[in-house]
Each structure stands twice: as structure tokens, then as C-alpha cells.
Amino acid sequence: MSLIWMLIHFFCAVFAAVGVGLLVAGLRDAWKSSRTQKWPRAQGTVVSTEELQHQRPVPEESGGGTRIHYEARIHYEYSVGRVHIGSTVVRLGPTETSNEKQVQATLARYLPGQTVQVAYNPQDPTESVLETGLHPLDFTRAIIGVIFLVLAVSMEFIARWFAAWL
Known part of the structure; x- marks a missing residue:
């Protein structure tokens, strides 16, 4: 019986560790995204645009396929000092979506040859975004x-509740 409780506590600890790791990484990403608003700007030019399609597997539980x-x-170029830099980062964070209209709207905002304001990281000018x-x-x-x-936490409380009844 104690082996079962050890396994339950182990799984709770694993879930908690994964949760803390994802929470810290997610908050760090959000913090970095928020800091892009304060990055200096440089004038850039949109070189080319394209819509990419990625096929992602659907789990068997959800129907498969x-x-x-x-x-x-969006490929754009800009200069910081005497250095000419190219990038394709529109914004930090996830950019893939299942909504094709959302991608079309983004492409419509950035036309080849258009002048754009590029925000760049002052510590590493090669890191840049179009949308801060x-x-x-x-x-x-x-x-x-x-x-x-x-x-x-829920699994731990449920395990303790069941333990009290046994």
C-alpha cells in the first residue's frame, strides 16, 4: 500500500515540477515580449512576404489525421549604425495559428517595398520585431x-482524502 502512495506523491511532484517550469518559462517569455515596447526603433524595408502552411498531427483521441x-x-531589412541586418521575426512568442484570415491580415499590413519601424534589442541589434x-x-x-x-495539488488532496477513508 505504501508503494502506491509513494507513486502518487511522485506523480504529484512531477506534475508540480513541470508546472513550475512552464509557469516560469511562460512568465519570462511574456516579460521579454513586454520589454520590446521600450526597444529603440530603426527604419526598415519589407523585402518579401509569404504565407507558410504547416501540417501538424492531431492526436488519435481527437480523431487523428x-x-x-x-x-x-515577413522578411525585412534594417540598419543599426553601419550594420545591415535582415530578419523574419514579426513578434516574440508563438506566431502559428489555425486561423488563415488572421495570417492574411498580417500579410496585408506588410507589403513588399513598404517602409516599417523595426524595434531592436539594444544589447543584440540582430534581435528585432515588427510588432512590440x-x-x-x-x-x-x-x-x-x-x-x-x-x-x-488536486491529485495530492484527492489522494489524502482517499487515504483518510481507507
Whole structure:
């Protein structure tokens, strides 16, 4: 019987560790995204744009097969001092989506030849974004981390409740 309780506590600890790791990583990503608003700006030019399609597998429990995810690839160039830099990062955080219209809207905002304001990291000017600040998807990992923590605590309380009845 004590082996079962040790396994339950072990799984709770694993869920809690994964939850804390995801929560910390998610908050760090969100913090970094929020800092992009204060980055200096440089004038840049959109070189090319394209819509990428990625096939992602769907778990068997959800019907299997594949699902198409879309991504806007914006290639732009800018200069910091005498250094000419190229990038394709629109914003920090996840950019793939299953909503093709959202990608089309992003592509419509950035036309080849268009002049754009590029925000760049002053410590590493090769790190840049076209869209600064936080976006809802920036909190995805943090939210999943909180869910794992809630599951770990819930499993522990349920195990203690059952132990009290045995």
C-alpha cells in the first residue's frame, strides 16, 4: 500500500515540477515580449512576404489525421549604425495559428517595398520585431504551467482524502 502512495506523491511532484517550469518559462517569455515596447526603433524595408502552411498531427483521441497551421513570414531589412541586418521575426512568442484570415491580415499590413519601424534589442541589434508588446498567446506556457500546478495539488488532496477513508 505504501508503494502506491509513494507513486502518487511522485506523480504529484512531477506534475508540480513541470508546472513550475512552464509557469516560469511562460512568465519570462511574456516579460521579454513586454520589454520590446521600450526597444529603440530603426527604419526598415519589407523585402518579401509569404504565407507558410504547416501540417501538424492531431492526436488519435481527437480523431487523428493532420491539421493545417498558418504562419506569416515577413522578411525585412534594417540598419543599426553601419550594420545591415535582415530578419523574419514579426513578434516574440508563438506566431502559428489555425486561423488563415488572421495570417492574411498580417500579410496585408506588410507589403513588399513598404517602409516599417523595426524595434531592436539594444544589447543584440540582430534581435528585432515588427510588432512590440504583449499578445494573448504570450501567456500560453504560463497558463499551461498553472494548470499542471492545479492538477498536482488536486491529485495530492484527492489522494489524502482517499487515504483518510481507507
